[in-house]
Amino acid sequence: MRALIVDRSAPGQLRLAEVPDPVPAPHQALVRVAAISPNPAEFRYILPGAPDGTVLGWDAAGVVERAAADGSGPAVGTSVTTLGLGGGWAELRAVDTALVGTVPDHADLGEMSTLPVSAGSALRALRKLGPILGRRVLITGATGAVGRFAVQLAARGGAHVIAVARKPGPADELRALGAHEVVTGPGGITAPVDGVLDQVGGADLAAYFDALGEGGTLVLTGAASGDTTGFPPGSLLADPMRQNRSIVTFFEMADGGIDRDLTWLAAEVAAGRLRTHTVWRGHWTDAADTLDAVRESRLAGKAVLDLS
Known part of the structure; x- marks a missing residue:
C-alpha cells in the first residue's frame, strides 16, 4: 500500500x-x-x-x-x-x-x-463541564476546528455560549453557529462564567480562570499559542466568593x-x-x-x- x-x-x-x-x-x-x-x-x-x-x-x-x-x-x-x-x-x-x-x-x-x-474533543471536553443547560460557557479558539464544533454543541446543550475570536471578522459566522456573545479576549467578558474550554493556553489562561464563578471548571484541551502561562500570586488560592474552581486536563x-x-x-x-x-x-x-x-x-x- x-x-x-x-x-x-x-x-x-x-x-x-x-x-x-x-x-x-x-x-x-x-x-x-x-x-x-x-x-x-x-x-x-x-x-x-x-x-x-x-x-x-x-x-x-x-x-x-x-x-x-x-x-x-x-x-x-x-x-x-x-x-x-x-x-x-x-x-x-x-x-x-x-x-x-x-x-x-x-x-x-x-x-x-x-x-x-476535532468534534470528538469538543464533545468529550464539554462533558467534563457537567450539565451546561442555562450555564455560561466560554470557548477560546472558537474559529478553530475544535472551537467551531464546541460552539455548536454547547449551544445545543442549552448553554449561553461566549466565543473568543482574536479578530472580530468571524463574529457573524460564530453567532450563526450558536454563539450568543463574541469577544476578542478576556477584556470582553462581562460576568462570571460557569465553564471554560481553552484550546490556546498562554498568557490569557490565567485571566480565563479568573473569570470562573463559584464551582466553575476550566478544561484545558490544547495549547495552540505555544506560550508559557503565568498565574499572578494568590490567583489559585481560595476566594470566599468563588470557591471550588478547578482546572482539568484533557485527553480524548x-x-x-x-x-x-x-x-x-x-x-x-x-x-x-x-x-x-x-x-x-x-x-x-x-x-x-x-x-x-x-x-x-x-x-x-x-x-x-x-x-x-
Whole structure:
C-alpha cells in the first residue's frame, strides 16, 4: 500500500512511499481509507520524535475491508470514521474497533474524516463541564476546528455560549453557529462564567480562570499559542466568593465510548444538524503546501486529503 511516511530528508519531512500492509490484531478492523484530515498537533507533538518510516495520522475515514476477528465492530463494507494514535495517513489502516464510528450510507467520507479529533474533543471536553443547560460557557479558539464544533454543541446543550475570536471578522459566522456573545479576549467578558474550554493556553489562561464563578471548571484541551502561562500570586488560592474552581486536563482517548460518540457525530453531520468547516480539499498526492499550512496553523478550519 501507499502511505505518507516520515522522511527527514524530504521536504516537510514527509513523502509518499510503498510500505507493507498493516496486519490487524484480533480486536482491530482493516479499513480502506478514503480520506484523511491532518491536525496541527500531529506536526507539533508527534512528527518531531517519530523515526523515519513512521506512518502518522489520527483521523481517517473509509470502508471496512476486513472485520475484526474477535467479532467486534462493524461488518465488511461499512463506511466508518476512525481515530488512532497513528497509522491513518495510509491506504489501509488497522484500527481498534473501540475507536471506529459507523457512518450513514452515502455520507461524504471527506467530511467524516474531520470529526474524530476535532468534534470528538469538543464533545468529550464539554462533558467534563457537567450539565451546561442555562450555564455560561466560554470557548477560546472558537474559529478553530475544535472551537467551531464546541460552539455548536454547547449551544445545543442549552448553554449561553461566549466565543473568543482574536479578530472580530468571524463574529457573524460564530453567532450563526450558536454563539450568543463574541469577544476578542478576556477584556470582553462581562460576568462570571460557569465553564471554560481553552484550546490556546498562554498568557490569557490565567485571566480565563479568573473569570470562573463559584464551582466553575476550566478544561484545558490544547495549547495552540505555544506560550508559557503565568498565574499572578494568590490567583489559585481560595476566594470566599468563588470557591471550588478547578482546572482539568484533557485527553480524548482517556475514556471508553469513542465508537458511540463518533457514530453519533457522523449521524449529526449527515443529517445537517452539525456543520463541519473544511477550508481546503484535494488529493493527497498534491497536498505539500496544504500540509505546510496545517503544520503552521495557517488554516482557519480543516483540510481534507482524498486518497481516491
